[in-house]
Amino acid sequence: FYCCGWLINFYMSYVITFLSSLMFVLQAEVFPYPEIGNEEVEEINQLVAPVERFFTEEVDSAKIDREAKIPPETLNGLKELGLFGIMVPEEYGGLGLSNTMYARLAEIISLDGSIAVTLAAHQAIGLKGILIAGNEAQKQKYLPKLASGEHIAAFCLTEPGSGSDAASIQTRATLSEDGKQYLLSGSKIWISNGAIADVMTVFARTEVDVDGVKKDKISAFIVERAYGGITSGKAEDKLGIRGSNTCEVSFDNVPVPVENVIGEVGSGFKVAMNILNSGRFSMGSSSAGMIKKLIELTAEYAATRKQFNKSLSEFGMIQEKFAMMALNAFVMESMAYLTAGMMDRPGLPDCSLEAAMVKVFSSEGGWICVSEALQVLGGLGYTKDYPYERYVRDCRILPIFEGTNEILRMYIALTGMQYAGKALTGKIKEMKKGNIGMVFGVVGKKLKSSLGGSVDYGLTGKDGVVHPSLAESAKKFEQNVSHVGSTVESLLYRYGKTIVDEQLILKRVADVMINLYAMTAVLSRASRSISIGLRNHDHEVLLANTFCSDAFFKNNYLMTQLQKHSPENNDANIKKIAREVLENRAYICSHPLERTF
Amino acid sequence: MSGRVLVGVKRVIDYAVKIRVKPDNSSVVTDGVKHSMNPFCEIAVEEAVKLKEKKLIKEVVAVSCGPQQAQETIRTALAMGADRGIHVEVTGKDYETLGPLQVSKIMAALAKKEDAQLVILGKQAIDDDCNQTGQMTAALLDWPQGTFASEVSFDGDKIKVVREIDGGLETIKIKTPAVVTADLRLNTPRYATLPNIMKAKKKKIANVKPADLGVDLTSRLEVVRVDEPPQRQAGVKVETVDDLVGKLKEAGTV
Numbered sequence: 001f002y003c004c005g006w007l008i009n010f011y012m013s014y015v016i017t018f019l020s021s022l023m024f025v026l027q028a029e030v031f032p033y034p035e036i037g038n039e040e041v042e043e044i045n046q047l048v049a050p051v052e053r054f055f056t057e058e059v060d061s062a063k064i065d066r067e068a069k070i071p072p073e074t075l076n077g078l079k080e081l082g083l084f085g086i087m088v089p090e091e092y093g094g095l096g097l098s099n100t101m102y103a104r105l106a107e108i109i110s111l112d113g114s115i116a117v118t119l120a121a122h123q124a125i126g127l128k129g130i131l132i133a134g135n136e137a138q139k140q141k142y143l144p145k146l147a148s149g150e151h152i153a154a155f156c157l158t159e160p161g162s163g164s165d166a167a168s169i170q171t172r173a174t175l176s177e178d179g180k181q182y183l184l185s186g187s188k189i190w191i192s193n194g195a196i197a198d199v200m201t202v203f204a205r206t207e208v209d210v211d212g213v214k215k216d217k218i219s220a221f222i223v224e225r226a227y228g229g230i231t232s233g234k235a236e237d238k239l240g241i242r243g244s245n246t247c248e249v250s251f252d253n254v255p256v257p258v259e260n261v262i263g264e265v266g267s268g269f270k271v272a273m274n275i276l277n278s279g280r281f282s283m284g285s286s287s288a289g290m291i292k293k294l295i296e297l298t299a300e301y302a303a304t305r306k307q308f309n310k311s312l313s314e315f316g317m318i319q320e321k322f323a324m325m326a327l328n329a330f331v332m333e334s335m336a337y338l339t340a341g342m343m344d345r346p347g348l349p350d351c352s353l354e355a356a357m358v359k360v361f362s363s364e365g366g367w368i369c370v371s372e373a374l375q376v377l378g379g380l381g382y383t384k385d386y387p388y389e390r391y392v393r394d395c396r397i398l399p400i401f402e403g404t405n406e407i408l409r410m411y412i413a414l415t416g417m418q419y420a421g422k423a424l425t426g427k428i429k430e431m432k433k434g435n436i437g438m439v440f441g442v443v444g445k446k447l448k449s450s451l452g453g454s455v456d457y458g459l460t461g462k463d464g465v466v467h468p469s470l471a472e473s474a475k476k477f478e479q480n481v482s483h484v485g486s487t488v489e490s491l492l493y494r495y496g497k498t499i500v501d502e503q504l505i506l507k508r509v510a511d512v513m514i515n516l517y518a519m520t521a522v523l524s525r526a527s528r529s530i531s532i533g534l535r536n537h538d539h540e541v542l543l544a545n546t547f548c549s550d551a552f553f554k555n556n557y558l559m560t561q562l563q564k565h566s567p568e569n570n571d572a573n574i575k576k577i578a579r580e581v582l583e584n585r586a587y588i589c590s591h592p593l594e595r596t597f
Numbered sequence: 598m599s600g601r602v603l604v605g606v607k608r609v610i611d612y613a614v615k616i617r618v619k620p621d622n623s624s625v626v627t628d629g630v631k632h633s634m635n636p637f638c639e640i641a642v643e644e645a646v647k648l649k650e651k652k653l654i655k656e657v658v659a660v661s662c663g664p665q666q667a668q669e670t671i672r673t674a675l676a677m678g679a680d681r682g683i684h685v686e687v688t689g690k691d692y693e694t695l696g697p698l699q700v701s702k703i704m705a706a707l708a709k710k711e712d713a714q715l716v717i718l719g720k721q722a723i724d725d726d727c728n729q730t731g732q733m734t735a736a737l738l739d740w741p742q743g744t745f746a747s748e749v750s751f752d753g754d755k756i757k758v759v760r761e762i763d764g765g766l767e768t769i770k771i772k773t774p775a776v777v778t779a780d781l782r783l784n785t786p787r788y789a790t791l792p793n794i795m796k797a798k799k800k801k802i803a804n805v806k807p808a809d810l811g812v813d814l815t816s817r818l819e820v821v822r823v824d825e826p827p828q829r830q831a832g833v834k835v836e837t838v839d840d841l842v843g844k845l846k847e848a849g850t851v
Contacts, residue, residue: 043798046672049633050789056613082791095791535629 030520031465033528034341036100044104047097051108054081061112064243065390068235070114078149083109083119085147088131092143099281099340106282107289113394114243116286121192121244122146124279126153129201129220132278133263133271138222142199154197156188156223156249157272164407166203167269171251173204173219175258182206182261184223184254190401194247195232198225201262201275202251208266217266221256229254240393277352280402281343284336284358287366287398291329294373294391295322302376312376321372323546328365330543334521335361353415356408357514363398363405370395406503413506416513417488417499467527469541473548477519480555484512487559494564504571508558515551522547600655602645603713604679605704606638608663608670609724622822624693634670637719639677639786640779644749645717646678647784653751654714656680660707662700664688668802675797676789682802683707687814691807694816696725699807701733706810708738713774715756720745720778731778741771745780 036044058077064070078084086102088094097105110116127146130138145151162169171186184204188194199222206219223230233248263271299322302312312318339354374381374388381388399405466474488509495502526544529537561569580588610616611631619626634642645657659674661667662685671682685703687695708716716735721728735742743749743758750757752770760767761780789797807814835841845851 042669042672043794046669046676046789046794047791049673050676050791050794054788077788080790081788082795086791090795095795 030338030342030524031527032531033524034100034338034344035528036098036341040098040101044101047101048104048108051081051083051105054078055108055111059112059115061114061387061390062384064112064114065393068237068242070118070243074115075149078115078119084122084149084152085143086123088123088127088143088147092139092147094143094147099343100337103282103285103336103340106286107292110286110289111293112243113241113391117192117241117244117397120279120282121155122153122197124282125155125275126193126197126201127199128155128275128278129262129271130222132274133220133267134222137259138262142222146199151198152193152196154191154193154200154249155275156191156194156200156202158190159187160189164404166272167218169203169205169218171202171204173206173221173256175206176255180258182221182256182258184221184229184251184256186251188249188251190236190246191249192244192246194249195235195245199223200225200249203268203272206265206268215266218268218272219265220262220268220271222260222262223251223254223256227254227256238397240390240396273352276403277350277355278343280355280359281336281339281351283398283402284332284339284362287362288329288332288336290366290391290395291325291332291369291373294370294388295325295329297387298322298325298373298376301380318376321376324372325369327543327547328369330540331518331522331547332358332362332365334525335518338521338524353412354517356403356412357517359402360399360405360408360412360510361514361518363395366398367395409507409510410500410503412513413510414500417492417509465527466523467530469530470523470526470544470548473519473545473552474523476548476552477516477523480512480516480519480552483556483559484509484516487512487562490564491562504574505562508562512555512558515555519548519551599712599714601711601713602648602654602657602715602717603704603708603711604638604641604645604657604659604674605700605716605718605730606642606659606661606670606674607635607719607722608632608661608667609635609722612636612723618823618825622824624820624823632666632669634673635719635722635724636786637721637723637779637781638670638674639719640781640783641717641719642674642677642679643784643786644746644777644779645715646787648749648751649678649680658683658711658713660685660704662687662695662703662807664692671802672794672797673789675800675802676794677787678793679800681800683805684802685805685807685810687807691814694818695814696816696818697727697729697733698817699812699814701730701737702812703807703810704730704734705737706812707805708734708774710810715773716740716776718776718778720780731776735776738774738776740775742776742778743769743771744778746777747780747782749777749783 054077059074060071064074082095083105085092085094086097086105087099088096090096106116109119123146127143130142130146134142142151146153157166157169159169159171169186171184171188173182173184175182182204184202186204188202191197191200202221202223203218204221205216207214208217209215210217229252231250231252233250236246238244238246262268299313302318302322305312313322335354335358339351339358342349342354343351370388370391374392377386377388380386383389403411464471464474491499491505491509495505499505522544526537526540528534529540534540557568560566563569609632610625610627611633614631617626618624642657642659645654648654649657657679659671659679659682661671661674661682664687668682668684671679671684675682685707704716704718707713716731716738718731718734720731722730731744732742734740743756743760745761746758747761747766748757748759755770755772756775756777757768757770758777760769761782833844835844842851
C-alpha cells in the first residue's frame with residue numbers, strides 16, 4: 001500500500017498543480033473586478049460622447065453597405081476624431097489610451113461593421129507590430145502619420161496556401177548582396193485595407209543562420225507602398241462588412257531596407273502571434289455594444305407589435321430571446337473588461353488565453369443573438385429596409401477571422417491543459433505499462449473525491465471574495481473546476497501526447513474552459529456591482545446566477561461525455577459518418593424512393 | 598476692451614432621449630438618463646471659438662451652473678476651443694429650483710467680475726424652453742442685447758446682429774459690451790475631437806459659489822405638477838369635403 005499511497009500523492013500533486021494554477025491565478029487576478037480611477041471614468045465618458053454622436057448622425061451604414069464603400073468624408077471625420085491612433089502613445093501623436101478605453105470605444109465603433117473592421121485592421125493589427133515590437137527609430141518614423149490617419153496600415157500574413165497554418169507561408173525575402181535591403185516576393189490574400197494601405201506589416205520567410213546551419217524562419221517587415229513593386233487586386237465582393245476593403249496584395253521584388261525588420265530577423269512568427277493575441281479581447285466589447293443596441297431596437301418593436309391581441313413581449317418564446325440577448329451582452333462585457341483590466345496591469349501580462357476565450361464566446365454569441373433579433377422582427381427583419389439583415393451578414397465574419405474559432409479552441413484546450421500535461425509527459429509511458437499499483441492509485445483517488453470530499457477553494461464564506469448572494473453560483477463554479485481537474489488528468493492518462501489529434505475531445509475541454517472563464521467574469525463583476533451599489537445590481541445578480549447555473553449543467557454534460565466509454569459520447573460514430581461521406585465526397589444514402597425489386 | 602467672451606453652457610437631458618415623468622408627477626426622470634450640452638449652447642460656444650479664430654476676441658470662458666456633473670459640460674466646451682471654464686456650484690434644492698432669474702444674476706455678476714466684452718448664450722434650453730436668461734442678463738447689466746442671432750459680425754466698436762424674428766430677418770447694430778443669444782442657423786458646431794478632449798484636460802476650470810458672487814438663489818416659482826402631454830387621439834377619415842365641413846361644424850371650430 002506504500003506504493004499506492006505514493007501514487008495517490010503523485011496524481012494528487014499534478015491535479016493540484018493544474019487546479020491551483022487555474023484557481024490561484026484566477027483568484028489573484030480576477031477578484032476584485034478591475035477598477036479604473038474616477039478621472040479615467042470621466043475621461044472615458046467624455047471621449048465616448050462625440051464618437052457616439054458621430055456614428056448616430058454622420059454614419060450612413062445602409063449606404064456604406066449598399067455601395068460597398070466608406071465615403072471619404074466619413075473616413076476624414078473618423079481621422080479628425082482621432083480614432084486612427086487610439087492606443088498609439090501621445091508622444092507619437094496618438095491618444096495613448098489603455099486597453100480598457102479601447103474596448104469602451106469599440107462598443108460604439110461596432111455600430112458600423114465596415115468601419116469597425118477598417119479601423120481594427122489599421123490599428124489592432126496593421127500598426128500593432130511597430131507598436132509592440134518596433135524599435136525607437138521605426139516608431140518615430142511611422143507612428144505619427146499612422147496615428148493621424150494620414151497613412152493607413154494593413155496586416156499581411158495570410159496567403160492562398162496558408163490560412164490557419166500561418167507558419168507555412170511562402171512569401172520570401174532575400175537579403176541583397178550588399179546586405180542593405182531585402183527583396184520581398186509573394187502573394188497575400190484576404191488583406192483588409194489592402195488597396196488603401198500605405199504602410200504594411202508583411203510576414204515572409206528569410207534565411208537565417210542557426211549555429212552554422214542555414215534555416216528558413218519567418219520575419220516581420222514594415223513595407224511602404226512607395227517602395228514600388230506592390231499591386232493590389234480587385235476588392236472582394238463579400239457577404240458582410242462590405243464597406244471594408246479586402247483584396248489580394250502581391251509583392252514583386254519589393255526592396256525593403258534592413259532597418260525595417262520588426263524585432264529580430266527570424267522572430268516574425270512570434271511577432272505575428274503577439275499582434276493577433278493583443279487585439280482579440282475587444283471583440284467582447286464590440287459584440288456586447290452591438291447586442292445592447294439590438295435589444296433597444298427590437299424591444300421597441302416587441303412592445304408595440306400586437307398579435308392575438310397581445311403585444312409580442314408577452315409571449316414566452318419572444319421573452320426568451322430577450323433574456324438570451326441580455327445574458328450574452330452581460331457575459332461578453334464582463335469577460336472583455338476583465339481581460340482588458342488584466343492586460344492594463346503593469347508588466348505586460350500575457351492574457352492570450354483569456355483573449356482567445358473572449359473571442360470564441362463573443363463571436364458565436366453575437367452570431368446567435370443577431371439571428372434571434374432578426375427573428376423577433378419576422379418578415380420585416382428579413383428585408384433591407386431594416387438593419388437586422390446587415391447585422392447578420394456583418395457578424396458572420398466574426399467566427400472566421402482573427403483566428404478561426406476551431407483553431408482558437410485547440411489553443412485554449414492545449415494551453416489550459418499544458419500545466420498538467422508538462423508534468424505528466426515523461427511519466428505517461430510508465431503509467432501505460434499497466435502497473436497494478438498505478439491502477440490502485442487512480443481508483444483510490446477517484447474514490448476519495450467521489451466520496452464527496454467537499455470542494456472549497458475559498459471563493460465563498462467568511463473570507464470569500466464572492467458576495468453571499470452569488471454564493472450558490474460560486475459553489476457550482478468550484479465544483480466544475482474540481483471536476484475539470486480530474487477530467488483533464490484522466491484524458492491525459494488515456495491519450496498521452498496523441499491528445500493533440502483528438503479535436504472533438506479538445507473542443508469539449510475548450511468549451512468547459514470558456515464557460516469557466518465566463519463564470520469567473522460574471523461572478524467577479526456582479527460581486528463588485530453589489531459591493532459598491534451600482535444601479536440595477538439586483539438584475540446583475542439575476543443574470544450572473546442564471547448564466548452560472550446554465551453553464552454549470554452544460555459543463556457537467558460536456559465532462560460526462562469526456563469520461564471513458566461514455567454512452568453520451570457519439571464521437572466514434574460521428575467520425576465514421578464523416579469518413580464515409582468524405583471518402584465519397586457526397587451524401588451516400590440511397591434515395592428513399594429507390595427500389596431494389 | 599478686454600477681448601474676453603463669456604459663454605454660458607447648460608447640461609440638459611440629451612435631445613434623443615425619450616422623456617419620462619416621475620410617478621409622483623414632481624419632475625422628469627433624470628437618474629441614469631443620458632445628458633449632454635444644450636444644442637443652442639453648443640452653437641454659442643462655436644460662435645465664440647470662431648470669433649477667437651478670426652482674432653476678433655482674445656479669450657473664451659465657458660460657464661456652467663450646477664452640481665459636479667456640470668463640469669463635464671464645461672469640459673466639452675473646452676474641447677471645442679474655449680480657453681478656461683468657471684463652474685458655479687449649485688446643488689440640491691437650489692439646483693432643482695435654479696431658473697433663468699438666478700442664472701442671469703450669476704452671469705451678470707461674472708460678466709462684471711471677468712470684465713467681459715461679450716456674453717453669448719443659447720437662445721433657450723431644450724428642457725425648460727424659457728428663452729429668458731439672455732434677456733434678463735442684459736437687463737441686469739444694462740447692456741444692449743442681440744437675441745435670436747443668425748449672424749454676428751464686428752463693425753468697428755459695434756456688433757452687427759442679424760436676428761430671426763417672426764416677420765423675417767432684422768439687422769441691428771449694438772454697442773459693446775453686449776449680450777447675444779444664439780439661434781439655430783448661426784453656425785454648425787464642430788465635434789469635440791478626441792485629441793482636443795485630451796488637450797482640454799490641461800485647461801483650468803475654476804470653482805465658484807453663488808454666495809461668492811453675492812447672488813441670492815431663492816426662487817419665486819414653485820413647480821406644482823409635471824404631466825406628460827395628452828395622448829394623441831386617433832384622427833377620423835372623411836370621404837368628401839362636405840363631410841369635413843360638417844364634422845368641423847359639429848366640433849364647433851367652424
